[in-house]
Amino acid sequence: MVKIEKASWAFKALNGIICVYKPPCVPVRRVQHTIITNICRDLNALPQGPQEQRVEIVGATNAPMTVKVVPNYADDILVSGPRFIQDDFKCSWATHLGLFSSGVLLLGINDGTKLTHTINAARPTRAFKVHGQLGKATDTYFWNGRTIERATFGHVTREKIDRIVAYMQAAHQKTMYDLSGLHMESQTMYELASQGVIRPANNKLPVLYGIKCVHFDPPNFTLEVQSVNEYDKYLWTLIHDLGVQLKTSAHCTGVQCIRQGKFDLELALLRKHWQLEHIIDNLNRCQELLDGNENLLKPKSAHLSL
Structure with missing residues (x-):
């Protein structure tokens, strides 16, 4: 599993499909909300970029003035709030599972939402x-x-x-x-x-x-x-x-x-693994599966006009 050191790197990596295990009696929207909330929590816990600085000129205007660089408090997390919030992410499912159903559920994160639409249209x-x-x-x-x-x-x-x-x-x-x-x-x-x-x-x-x-x-x-x-x-x-x-x-x-399709229970993340490192690792595994099986997005099948 890849060790994540920077939040900016992790944020760029969060684009693709993940396979999770939906528990019974848990709505799909609750699964979406929980995963995005956990991603934001883990990203905000990672080391952030250096705080911005600002130039400040002090002193009387009729005398030599002093120029110094001081921290920009507008960039302080106590002022601006968390770096990552839920609105920074998009999430959609490929095929819906009912409230009382459980099992394999495919979710697209950010650019992966386009893949969920493609998988849904392919109907594996x-x-x-x-x-x-x-x-x-x-x-x-x-x-x-x-x-x-x-x-x-x-x-x-x-x-x-x-x-x-x-x-x-x-x-x-x-x-x-x-x-x-x-x-x-x-x-x-x-x-x-x-x-x-x-x-x-x-x-x-x-x-x-x-x-x-x-x-x-x-x-x-x-x-x-x-x-x-x-x-x-x-x-x-x-x-x-x-x-x-x-x-x-x-x-x-x-x-x-x-x-x-090719996504089975062995690939699905359990609820205890809905964490940033496991999610990024699952994104990579799902992408490898898609790259090795082109027919998942464009299956070779006959369609009846009904």
């Missing part, structure tokens, strides 16, 4: 671990909703879940090809599929590319979902629909984003 796939619980349904499909139904779940097995999620994945993929208006066995469809992952032109249409059960311990289970344009309530609904198809009830207990 995101991977989620969606945790569910059998036996109860709520009005919001999430654990904090009002219970509206209870059901037994003793008949549910891992094999049944695997079979249904495989059917759900196939149905979503078939829908994508159907929306293209092309025949499944045509040459045009083959060329479209060979271009890469098919992404919808409409950025408000959720598309699931993969669903599988990675943990099953009744009544709790976990699905791993790969998708684009998804949002938290859509993933909650996925758990509810799975419960219906299993002839029982289910609700979501948690959503965790484990990957966005």
Whole structure:
């Protein structure tokens, strides 16, 4: 990790993308505010530049006057206030995470805000671990909703879940090809599929590319979902629909984003590491990842006009 000695050098280095781990029940704007506040705190704690001097001429005007250099109190931190404040920084996110969701969150700092816009337009796939619980349904499909139904779940097995999620994945993929208006066995469809992952032109249409059960311990289970344009309530609904198809009830207990494009949990900064040195180090690592993977900003994929 680079040791920072001057605040001016650190300020110039704060341009790019960082990958942080958003805790559950913490709004994205709170994450932004905390990171910028910590950056300002750490920058102000570093050695600052020398205090400005001013020339002062003293003495009677009818006699030789004395010229001397004295400290400029207008440049004193006790007068001017902290050198760095929150208004000195810009911060934006690439793809939003809901209040109750946790996991990988990409933030752009200063010039990095342009990269977040580019990443959002490219819509890289995101991977989620969606945790569910059998036996109860709520009005919001999430654990904090009002219970509206209870059901037994003793008949549910891992094999049944695997079979249904495989059917759900196939149905979503078939829908994508159907929306293209092309025949499944045509040459045009083959060329479209060979271009890469098919992404919808409409950025408000959720598309699931993969669903599988990675943990099953009744009544709790976990699905791993790969998708684009998804949002938290859509993933909650996925758990509810799975419960219906299993002839029982289910609700979501948690959503965790484990990957966005090439950015995964190993790269994400935990809350205790939201400090200047760790942030600058993470900026450099993220930039190396972007330089080595040009398709993150311009993915090779086919887009459907919906």
